[in-house]
Amino acid sequence: MKRDKVESTNSKPATVNRKARYDYHLMERHEAGISLTGTEVKSIRNGGFTLTDSYVKLEAGEAFLVDAHIGPYNHSTVENHVPKRVRKLLLHRREIKKLDSKTRTSGITIVPTKAYFSKGKVKVEIALARGKRDYDKRQDLKKQTDQRMMRDYIQN
Numbered sequence: 001m002k003r004d005k006v007e008s009t010n011s012k013p014a015t016v017n018r019k020a021r022y023d024y025h026l027m028e029r030h031e032a033g034i035s036l037t038g039t040e041v042k043s044i045r046n047g048g049f050t051l052t053d054s055y056v057k058l059e060a061g062e063a064f065l066v067d068a069h070i071g072p073y074n075h076s077t078v079e080n081h082v083p084k085r086v087r088k089l090l091l092h093r094r095e096i097k098k099l100d101s102k103t104r105t106s107g108i109t110i111v112p113t114k115a116y117f118s119k120g121k122v123k124v125e126i127a128l129a130r131g132k133r134d135y136d137k138r139q140d141l142k143k144q145t146d147q148r149m150m151r152d153y154i155q156n
Contacts, residue, residue, distance in 0.1 A: 013116040014044050017051035020111045022137065024129035029113065030099070032124050033090030034065060039073040039081050044122055046073070049115055056089065056110035056126050058100050063089040065112060065124065089124065102128055 020026065036044075043049070048071030057064045065087045072080045091099075102108060107130050114125045132140075 013114045014047070014122070015049045015051055016114045017054070017112055019052050020113050020127070020129065022132075022140075024109075024111060024127075024131055025136075026111075026113065026127040026129050027108075028102075028128045030091070030095060030126050031118075032063065032126055034115075034122050034124050035088040035090060036070075036122060037081050039076045040070045041122060042076075043070050043073040043081075044115070045117075048073075051112045051115060051124075054112055056099075056112065057086075058096060058103065058110070061093065061096060063091050063096055063099070063110075065089055068112065089126070099128070107131060 050069040050071075052069075054068040055066055057066050067084060068087065069083050070081065071083060099110060103110060109129055109131075110126050111129045112124050113127050116123055116125070
């Protein structure tokens with residue numbers, strides 16, 4: 001009898017970069033694998049991964065995740081991982097070239113938006129982003145509060 005294959009989806013992300021949505025207009029999204037050590041994966045499973053203030057750097061045809069913090073694993077030995085090291089992202093060459101050509105446009109950068117497990121592997125969702133101005137942030141906050149008030153009014 002054949003077992004049904006259970007596909008793990010993005011139902012429960014390991015971490016979400018909420019600050020990215022607030023600070024940037026997110027345009028195009030991509031999924032990338034990430035090169036990790038064993039204690040880093042265990043720490044991510046325990047919720048020790050933070051994407052705040054991190055970004056993606058393209059260099060020599062490779063993509064790197066910079067300033068992402070993975071806390072030390074509690075049950076590891078003295079040889080634990082470095083929390084804020086630069087980690088390589090696993091993307092196809094054509095995807096890297098495409099991202100590189102788009103980031104050459106002024107004001108566009110690449111930020112990680114969330115990390116999650118897919119089929120036992122850690123994946124990072126990255127997005128092309130353009131920085132928001134202060135008035136854009138205020139407009140977004142006003143729109144959110146208006147929508148929340150309307151939703152509450154309809155429910156009550």
